Amino acid sequence: MTVLDRLIRDLARLPGLGKKSAARIAYHLLAADQAFCDNLADEVAQLKSRIRPCTVCHNYCEAEICPVCADPSRDQGLICVVEQSQDIFTMEATGEYKGLYHVLRGVLSPLDSVGPEQLTIAELIERAGKPGVREVIIATNPTLEGDTTGLYITKLLSGASCRVSRLALGLPVGGDLEYTDKLTLARSFRNRTSLS
């Protein structure tokens, strides 16, 4: 097996890449600058040793504390709870949210033997109990596991002084009623907002 074959095989193991797209990338790299290839190789090799979870919110970062937690201009009274670090990436892209985050590192899933101890739920409860925290926003995925995890956290926080909320469920903006699934449509009826 040549290094080209091995590269195509390994690239095809990455999420979202099949054999054809892996081959396309490999041939692109063959034609690219050596400097670009070297940079990419260094980044892949160093990634795991240089990136670690933020000690406050468990977001992936290079320092002890991630840039969001270290930024004093962020609203310290809001904690948005997400499943994974990459959800923060998606949320930051909207520019809508100016509070802090908390990464659970997964969702409760008894079938995969993921219980509360495997997640960062205890740390979240501790953070939420600190003075100044006004609201915990549950932003887990709208799936069975995500909802269950959200409800579990809500229950644990029932005695705390902060509010607990959840991201709105409903029709996606620009979506089409015809192609909306029944559950989403039912939710958007139930959670309909008043216009008058």
Add this chain to the structure above:
Amino acid sequence: MTVLDRLIRDLARLPGLGKKSAARIAYHLLAADQAFCDNLADEVAQLKSRIRPCTVCHNYCEAEICPVCADPSRDQGLICVVEQSQDIFTMEATGEYKGLYHVLRGVLSPLDSVGPEQLTIAELIERAGKPGVREVIIATNPTLEGDTTGLYITKLLSGASCRVSRLALGLPVGGDLEYTDKLTLARSFRNRTSLS
């Protein structure tokens, strides 16, 4: 910029990957084995120095001569002419063709100042003139440049003893007449095959 940000930026420069898919791959690598990351990094870094064109057919390989050219069981009388090395990858996947290849390394394109000298056309003509070569199969892309390059090669080979053919143009298998473009449909009328 953290190494994670830089990796996402560099991955997003690869063909077929956007910012979101690049992020997905980067976070996947963060959760993957260090050994897998190291292998991938080595492959990317070594690719350009270890892979070089076959001295016979210009296919990318690790040795002096590529596995196809080195395989005595392949039909030495057939030469399939392709634009790029990755086309061989696609063709070998069909298992249909058992002859040799010749990689042009591009197509004639005066606008991009690609003339016959920039391609491996002279080497092809020399190979086609050797005894034992029965047929040259033009398998350039069915585009203006691909067709022009094919016609140019056909003209150069008009004095040679070998046949020159071209891959059939027509409806794609499993395709739909309704969604077939006019040019393809016109071609498949012109090249219709007899059933009786």
